Amino acid sequence: MNDKTLLGIAILTLVVASASLTQTFLLTATVGDQNRHINQLASQLGDLAGLVSSLMPSTSSATTQSNNVVYLDVVPDFGGSTYDAFVLASTLGSNTPNASSTTSVAPNNNITLAHGVPVKFVINNLDTAVLQNFTSQVSVPFTLYNNTDSGQVALQYAQGETISNMAISHTFTIPDLQVSIPIPVDTMVVFTYTFTTPGVYAYVCTTPCGPGMGLAGYMLGYLIVT
Ligand SMILES: [Cu+2]
Secondary structure: OOHHHHHHHHHHHHHHHHHHHHHHHHHHOOHHHHHHHHHHHHHHHHHHHHHHHHHOHHHOOOOEOOOOEEEEEEEOOOOOOOOOEEEEHHHHOOOOOOHHHOOOOOOOOOEEEOOOOEEEEEEEEOOOOOOEEEEEEOOOOEEEEEOOOOOOOOEEEOOOOEEEEEEEEEEEEEHHHOEEEEEEOOEEEEEEEEOOOOEEEEEEOOOOOOOOOOOEOOOEEEEEEO
């Protein structure tokens, strides 16, 4: 039995236990029994919650982020010449990404996240091509780090600030949420975002960057917000 099955059983047990105890409570509880039932329910819920949380880390897959931090690389030519891609850093392992990473199957770059908690995105752009001069207002505050000049001071961009002609290679854009973060050449972009509503949100690059643009697994992925 794998961890996902165990997790499923744990959640099912939690639901059944809650329903059963609630029913028992409603049908039979006298005033004297109420505290005992409540304590029993709390204890069982606590045990099951502990079991569920103990299983969570071992169920992490390529699509699940732990600690609410998403490490995403932008890899030029990941899917062959000009097929740039958003790639989950966790799927790269110790491999140095380059054109030889080409695969015939689109890589999975979907990301599962929880709503209601701040999620930190760390986007590492390995692309050195300037593909667009980006002019816009900052939708979400972000910090820019330069990858190659290690001494460079991080640049902060505040919400509403105007960016003019920034030399970018890609963007990280969530069209449904009016989020659009520019990704300059050879930089690391860090920002925090809290999703308020569960759902599935596409994230895309809006810079004309080749055939990977709008292609699932390349410059298009999905945020599965639970
Ligand atoms: Cu792009």
